[in-house]
Every structure is written in structure tokens, then in C-alpha cells.
Amino acid sequence: MVVGIFRALGVAAMMMALAGCIDRANEPVLLAIGVPVNPPGVAHSICMTDGNAMYGEAKRQYEVRAQLTGYAQADALEAETIARAAAHRQYVACISAQGYRTLYAN
Incomplete structure (x- = not known):
């Protein structure tokens, strides 16, 4: 039982350490205009998918x-x-259809 707890804590610590490795340097800051339809993370994911499809x-x-x-x-x-x-x-x-405006840090 104690080994299982330490194993679970080790996995949680590794997940937290790896979560800090995600590169978000080039993502824009989303400014809410009015009442947004979705949270910023969801809106960004949806719109990135649309943008990737348009690229192809x-x-x-x-x-x-x-x-x-x-x-x-x-x-x-x-x-x-x-x-x-x-x-x-x-x-x-x-x-913009999701209710946000993009702000890019240059």
C-alpha cells in the first residue's frame, strides 16, 4: 500500500514537471470582447484546428x-x-466569432 502511494506521488510529480515543458511562447493573448462563447483555451484549440485545415x-x-x-x-x-x-x-x-481579439507579443 505504501509503495502504491509513493508510485502515485511519483507519477503526479512527473506529470507536473512535464506540464511545464509545453511551449506557449508563440500563442496570442486572447482579450475578451463582450461575452465570449467559450473559455480562451477551448476557443484557441477550436480556431487552431480551423486554421490548420485552411493551411492545408x-x-x-x-x-x-x-x-x-x-x-x-x-x-x-x-x-x-x-x-x-x-x-x-x-x-x-x-x-473573433468566439468573442475574442488576439494580442500578439512582439
Whole structure:
């Protein structure tokens, strides 16, 4: 029984130590505007998923456009720039629909 308690305390201590390793340096601060629909963590997760989906879709559409216009190979840097911009626009639109405004620390 004592061994089980120490084992549980060890697991809890390891989980707490590893929780401090999560990098949140590039996450924006969410300022509530009015009455938010969801808590900030939930809204961020939902909108990050939307932004990631938009990123993939924008890259796919760029490649399709490059094929339709006859370019043999799409420009990777331009595709990345367009996809990142589309993902950011989607994130900002989603987060504002959730009742927040983003504040980025530069």
C-alpha cells in the first residue's frame, strides 16, 4: 500500500514537471470582447484546428492553380506564404466569432 502511494506521488510529480515543458511562447493573448462563447483555451484549440485545415486547403489550391496555369513546378516559398496567410486569416476570423481579439507579443 505504501509503495502504491509513493508510485502515485511519483507519477503526479512527473506529470507536473512535464506540464511545464509545453511551449506557449508563440500563442496570442486572447482579450475578451463582450461575452465570449467559450473559455480562451477551448476557443484557441477550436480556431487552431480551423486554421490548420485552411493551411492545408490553401496549399492544395495553390498546387491545383499551378497545374492549371501550366507551371511545371509550384513555387514552394510562395505556396507557404499564401497558406500561412490564409491560416492566419481563418484563425483571426474564428477567434473573433468566439468573442475574442488576439494580442500578439512582439
